[in-house]
Amino acid sequence: MGSFLERIAILGVGWYGFRPTTPEVSFREMVFEAAVRAYQDAGDINPRSDVDSFISCQEDFWEGISISDEFAPDQIGGAMRPTMTVTGDSLQGLVHAFMHINSGVADVVAVEAHSKVSDILTLSDIIKFAMDPIYVRSIEPKNFHFIAGLDAVKFMERKGITREDLALVVEKNKRAGLSSPRASYASNISAKDVLDKDFIIYPLSELDIAPFVDGAIVVVVASEDVAKKIKKDDYIIIKGLGFATDSSNIETADLGKATYMRVASDMAYKMAGITSPRSYFDSVFVDDRYSYKELQHLEGLKISEEPSKDLREGNFSPQGEIPVNPLGGHLAKGVPLEASGFSLLLDAIDYIRQGKIERALVASWRGIPTFTGSVIVVEKP
Amino acid sequence: MKVNIYLNKRVAVIGAGLTLFRRRLLETPQEIAWEAARKALDEAGLELRDIDCVVIGSAPDAFDGVHMKGEYLSHGSGGIRKPVSRVFVGGATGVMTAIAGWYHVASGLCQRVLAVAEEKMSPSRPHPQAIFKYIWDPILEKPLNPNLIWIFAMEMHRYMATYGIKKEDIALVSVKNKRNALNNPYAQLGANITVEDVLKSEVLVWPVQLLDVSPVSDGAAAIVLASEDVARRYTDTPVWVEGVGWTLDNTEWPARDLAYARYVEFAARMAYKMAGIERPNKEIDVVEPYDPFDYKELHHLEALQLAKRGEAPKLLKEGVFDIDGDIPSSPSGGLLGVGNPIAAAGLMKVVSIYWQLKGTAGKMQVKKPVHTGLAQAWGDLMQAGTVIVMRN
Numbered sequence: 001m002g003s004f005l006e007r008i009a010i011l012g013v014g015w016y017g018f019r020p021t022t023p024e025v026s027f028r029e030m031v032f033e034a035a036v037r038a039y040q041d042a043g044d045i046n047p048r049s050d051v052d053s054f055i056s057c058q059e060d061f062w063e064g065i066s067i068s069d070e071f072a073p074d075q076i077g078g079a080m081r082p083t084m085t086v087t088g089d090s091l092q093g094l095v096h097a098f099m100h101i102n103s104g105v106a107d108v109v110a111v112e113a114h115s116k117v118s119d120i121l122t123l124s125d126i127i128k129f130a131m132d133p134i135y136v137r138s139i140e141p142k143n144f145h146f147i148a149g150l151d152a153v154k155f156m157e158r159k160g161i162t163r164e165d166l167a168l169v170v171e172k173n174k175r176a177g178l179s180s181p182r183a184s185y186a187s188n189i190s191a192k193d194v195l196d197k198d199f200i201i202y203p204l205s206e207l208d209i210a211p212f213v214d215g216a217i218v219v220v221v222a223s224e225d226v227a228k229k230i231k232k233d234d235y236i237i238i239k240g241l242g243f244a245t246d247s248s249n250i251e252t253a254d255l256g257k258a259t260y261m262r263v264a265s266d267m268a269y270k271m272a273g274i275t276s277p278r279s280y281f282d283s284v285f286v287d288d289r290y291s292y293k294e295l296q297h298l299e300g301l302k303i304s305e306e307p308s309k310d311l312r313e314g315n316f317s318p319q320g321e322i323p324v325n326p327l328g329g330h331l332a333k334g335v336p337l338e339a340s341g342f343s344l345l346l347d348a349i350d351y352i353r354q355g356k357i358e359r360a361l362v363a364s365w366r367g368i369p370t371f372t373g374s375v376i377v378v379e380k381p
Numbered sequence: 382m383k384v385n386i387y388l389n390k391r392v393a394v395i396g397a398g399l400t401l402f403r404r405r406l407l408e409t410p411q412e413i414a415w416e417a418a419r420k421a422l423d424e425a426g427l428e429l430r431d432i433d434c435v436v437i438g439s440a441p442d443a444f445d446g447v448h449m450k451g452e453y454l455s456h457g458s459g460g461i462r463k464p465v466s467r468v469f470v471g472g473a474t475g476v477m478t479a480i481a482g483w484y485h486v487a488s489g490l491c492q493r494v495l496a497v498a499e500e501k502m503s504p505s506r507p508h509p510q511a512i513f514k515y516i517w518d519p520i521l522e523k524p525l526n527p528n529l530i531w532i533f534a535m536e537m538h539r540y541m542a543t544y545g546i547k548k549e550d551i552a553l554v555s556v557k558n559k560r561n562a563l564n565n566p567y568a569q570l571g572a573n574i575t576v577e578d579v580l581k582s583e584v585l586v587w588p589v590q591l592l593d594v595s596p597v598s599d600g601a602a603a604i605v606l607a608s609e610d611v612a613r614r615y616t617d618t619p620v621w622v623e624g625v626g627w628t629l630d631n632t633e634w635p636a637r638d639l640a641y642a643r644y645v646e647f648a649a650r651m652a653y654k655m656a657g658i659e660r661p662n663k664e665i666d667v668v669e670p671y672d673p674f675d676y677k678e679l680h681h682l683e684a685l686q687l688a689k690r691g692e693a694p695k696l697l698k699e700g701v702f703d704i705d706g707d708i709p710s711s712p713s714g715g716l717l718g719v720g721n722p723i724a725a726a727g728l729m730k731v732v733s734i735y736w737q738l739k740g741t742a743g744k745m746q747v748k749k750p751v752h753t754g755l756a757q758a759w760g761d762l763m764q765a766g767t768v769i770v771m772r773n
Contacts, residue, residue, distance in 0.1 A: 054629075061448040066441040066515040067471040070761040073629045080647060083629035084477060085469040087451050092466050095490075096481070102488035103390075105625075129448035134409065245465040248456040263462050370452045372465070 008098050009227035009235040010219060010378070011108070012042025013349055017215035018182035018333060020118060027063070027116035030216040032075040035112065038218035039077075043230040045108070047077030051220070052106030054078030056085045057093040057113040057338040061126050064119065076112050076218065089113075090217065091341030091364045091374035092243050097221050107226045114216035115336035123212070131369045136250060145209065145290075147250060147368050149201035152292040154256030156203065159299070163203055165308040166291040167191035170207050172311075173288055173325050176318050177332020180347065185211055186332040194291075208291040213334025217342040224381075236352055239377045240274065242267025246371035253371040258293075260373040261300030261363060268375040269302075277302050282357035284322060285344040287365040287373075288329035298324065301363055301375070326351065340364050341374055348378055392486040393612035393619035394479075394771065396425025396605035397732040402569045402720030405503045406599040410445045411457030413601040414499040417725075418459050421495065421603035426615050432605075433491035435460035437467040438478030438498035440723035440760070443512045445501050458497040458603075464490075470629065472673065472760025474498065475602070475727015476767035479756075480625040482606040483769070487622075492608045499601040500722035509597050516762065518632070530594070534586040536639040536763060537676045541588065543640035544691025546679075548588055552579035553697050554675035555592050555717050561704055562714025564744035567729075569720035570596055579675075595673045598720030602728035604735065620738045623753075624658070624770035626651030634762040645684035645759060645766035652768040653686075658753075661686045665770075666751035667737050668708055669730035671759040672715040681757055682710060684766070709747040712737065727758035731769055738773040 014037025016022075016030050025033065039045050047054075056072035065071065069085040072078065082105070086093040090113035097109035120126060127144040131137040155161065168191050177186025189207070197205035227235040244263035247253040265277070274280045284303055288294035295307035303322065304310045316324035325331075327347040336343050341364030348360035359379040366372040398420025400406070400413045408416070414437075422428065435458050442450045451467025458465070468474065468481045475498045482496035502509040513529040540546065553576060562571030574592065582591040612619040626648040630637065637643075649661070658664045670681035679693035687708055688696050696702060702710035713719055713733035716726050734754035736742040757768045 059449060060442040064515070065519065066443050066512050067761055069469050069471055069629075070516065070764065071518075071632050073764075074631050074633075078629060079631035080628060080644060082627050082651065084627060087449070087467045087469050095464075096466065096468075096484075099484045099488035099490055102490070103484040104487070105484065126448055129446070130452065132453065133447060243464050243466065244462060245452065245455045245460050247461045248452045248454070252456070252461070259462065264464075267464065366449070366452065370449065372452060372455075 006102050007224045008101050008221050008238050009224050010238065010349065011222050011227055011231060011235055012038045012220045013217065013346060014038030014041055015215065015217045015346060018213055019184055020213060022118065022214040027114055028071060028075045030116065031112055031114050034216040034218045035076045038220050042220040047110060051077065051108045051110045053100045053109050054081060054083040055093045055096055055109060055111045057088060057090045058085060059087050059338065061129060062120065062337055076110055089341040089364050089366050089374050090339050091376055094219065094221065094376065095241050095243055098241060101223050108220065108222040110218060110220050112218045113339035113342050115214055115339050117212040117337055118214050127368060132249060143201055144368055145201040145204060148290045149204060151255050152203055152290065155292055155296050158256050159308065161295060161308045163195060164191060165311060166203065166208055167194035168311055169288065169291040169294050170194045170331055172317055173329045173331040176326050177328025180327040180332060183328045183332035184213060185334055186328055204290060210289040210330035211334050213336050215336040215339055215343065217339045217346060219342060233381055235381060236349060236378050237381045239379055240268035240272030241376040243374040248371065250369065258296045258300030258373065260371050261297050264373045264375040265301045265363065268377050272377045274377065277361065278322065280359060281322065281361045282359050283326055283351055284324045284361045285348045286324060286363045287340065287344065288325055288331050289335050289367060291331065293365065294324065294329065297363055301361065352380060390487045390489060391609040392483050392606055392622045393609065394604050394622065394735045395607050395612050395616045395619055396421045397735050398424060398603045399567045399729060399732055400601045401567050402598045402600035402722060404597055404599065406501065410454060410499050410501050413599065414454050414457035414497050417601035417603035418495055418497050421605050425605040427493065427605060429459045432459060432463065432493050432495045434464045434485050434494050436478055436481045436485060436494060436496040437465065438474040438724040438728060439467065440471060440474050440500055441512055444505055444509060446504055454499055459495055470627065470760055470765045470767060472723050473727065473758040473765035473767040474724040474760065476731060476756055476758040476769055477627060478724065478728050479604060479731045479769050480627060480767060482604065483622045483625055486606050486608050492611050494606045495603060496606060497601065497603040498724040498728035500725045501599040502597045502722060503599050530586045530589055533674055534589045537588055537674065539639035540676055540680055546694050548580060549576050550694035550698060551676045551679065552576045554672065554678045555579050557703060558672060558711045558715040558717040561712055562718025565714045565719055568714050568718050569598055571714055571718050589674065593675045595716035595721035598722040600720060600722035600725040602725045602732055604728065604732060618739050620735050621772050622769060623772045624652035624656030626768045628766050629761065630764035632762060634764060637763060641690060642680055642684040642766060644764055645681055645757065648766035648768045649685045652770045656770040658770065665708060665753055665755050666749065667712060667734065667747050667754045668710050669713060669733050669756040670710060671727065671757055672711055672717050673721055675717060677759065678711060678715065681759060685755065685757060705748040712745050712747050730756040730758065734771055738771055
């Protein structure tokens with residue numbers, strides 16, 4: 001793996017939605033709203049003259065459009081410009097932006113991701129289409145969460161984690177979400193409420209599984225030199241980033257472990273020169289679309305070897321030693337498809353801008369049935 | 382707008398692999414992706430453990446019938462416990478895959494990258510055209526149930542009407558490319574046909590006839606890219622990526638000038654600027670323009686500034702684009718002759734230029750000495766152009 005050449009900076013962010021439905025806008029209008037806000041936040045830049053390349057993160061099947069890339073450029077100002085799609089999580093799109101800047105193609109890049117999941121009538125069937133057509137889809141799973149169920153059981157057995165621990169994660173995150181402007185699913189519930197629910201798939205109840213949500217996010221990044229010129233010191237540095245796929249085949253991936261997070265975070269930590277992640281970061285914003293995933297990811301990220309112990313001791317609470325998802329994570333906000341990574345990044349940026357922390361770790365997962373994760377290290381300049 | 386004023390690192394292609402391009406390959410998408418990847422690794426002299434990052438290219442997910450196709454293909458593309466991502470610009474994806482591979486290395490993020498493009502069109506039932514029913518604006522266009530060939534017929538008609546081009550002049554592209562494909566061991570539809578054969582073939586949507594169109598195909602292609610120091614360790618004949626460019630026009634194709642691919646011109650100008658090319662028609666020695674339809678090769682040669690607007694058919698007639706001409710075009714046989722597994726076809730064009738510049742194209746090798754080559758792809762709603770310039 002090569003060396004880190006030039007740090008990049010987040011110039012501006014804009015978002016729209018984060019509601020279960022957004023009937024007042026099409027997905028393109030939603031992205032336009034987010035883009036306008038992002039360009040304004042980035043120092044009122046003009047995308048037609050000030051942005052060098054544009055990246056959209058989307059998948060055909062979510063959109064109900066074959067070649068959904070066709071619909072990428074107009075609403076972000078990318079027509080007749082270098083615009084492309086990365087069919088991955090928005091943090092993967094951000095890594096491509098980093099590469100555009102470091103290869104010399106661009107100084108300023110806009111990255112877009114969105115979710116119009118409320119338009120999807122057959123979500124469960126669409127997700128099954130992501131499973132291997134011969135070895136997995138053909139068994140006709142009744143419930144796409146079954147992979148999470150297998151993964152959770154193996155992880156819990158390996159680490160001695162109980163159902164009560166998972167319920168504590170839900171309680172912590174749903175409550176933390178009450179302080180977020182984007183958390184449609186935040187609530188003041190208790191672990192007992194979670195334990196009282198029936199299983200969707202053992203060991204996960206309805207409350208252990210984050211619902212989906214509509215939303216659009218645009219992030220504008222630039223080389224640090226350009227960021228200084230436009231925003232002086234009012235920007236956020238991306239100090240390290242990484243992404244990795246374990247294996248796309250369920251039978252060859254590490255069930256019960258977030259190996260993808262380990263590989264991705266090792267890459268990001270190496271780039272950022274971080275040797276003790278637990279002591280380095282002030283807060284962690286990590287994918288928790290299943291309650292157990294928060295704990296599993298924290299282990300993969302080398303934040304905690306005994307995540308359930310840390311959880312029970314309150315170390316991950318918003319007031320704890322290392323707050324984890326202090327604005328609620330996906331359990332409170334919902335999962336905005338490819339924008340999931342950016343929604344965690346937005347929380348980290350909010351926290352940094354509010355002066356609550358200086359350094360944050362953001363880690364996203366692509367969801368069932370994938371074993372792909374992305375990690376970025378963000379901090380004050 | 383800044384368009385690559387300087388290059389941070391030189392990047393070379395050091396290996397390439399192709400599968401057969403065929404209709405109804407029996408292997409799974411993962412299996413053909415691996416076949417191409419393995420061949421590329423073999424040519425580069427590398428093993429999978431040497432690869433830092435994997436880039437995947439594939440066009441509509443619906444062709445393979447798999448959602449999150451990049452994730453699915455990652456296993457077959459060697460993307461196991463590595464950084465893997467998939468890029469997508471419709472039909473222009475194949476060349477974009479090479480471009481993304483380039484910037485993985487040029488940025489300093491990786492030193493050795495495997496770029497793999499795969500497509501299986503034939504599983505679509507009853508025909509891949511069914512997939513194209515869902516590429517349109519869902520509110521304004523889908524209710525009209527347009528057919529893909531129908532809009533390309535409009536574009537072809539417009540091109541012919543604007544410049545006074547005859548069908549028989551365009552048919553010469555199909556004749557040339559299918560003849561070139563006879564020299565290509567991977568080709569699906571190499572043939573010695575005549576202009577008469579094209580003009581007598583079934584009319585699909587006037588003026589598009591059966592022999593004006595590339596076939597339905599399955600296939601995969603792969604290349605290995607490496608940083609300069611790595612490349613020099615593994616080969617004495619690296620082929621350097623000297624310029625890349627990509628452009629997406631707006632979505633509203635009915636408002637577009639259908640006679641001229643302005644977005645391809647923009648992409649080409651970006652690549653030429655990077656490669657320091659000022660007079661493309663004098664400096665490009667061999668070209669692989671995207672030719673899913675015969676008129677598209679001419680259309681693209683003009684947008685690439687290798688012919689003036691409306692004059693590509695004249696140069697074609699004079700033999701300029703023949704395999705022994707001044708600027709051999711589609712010496713591989715192109716999509717018309719080799720086949721059109723969308724993303725794989727675009728990367729196949731990059732592979733073709735790589736082999737030409739390396740001098741290992743075998744019977745496909747053009748007659749003149751070549752030092753600078755260009756591959757181009759096109760896609761989305763007649764709006765995406767991707768261009769790569771390479772030198773030996």
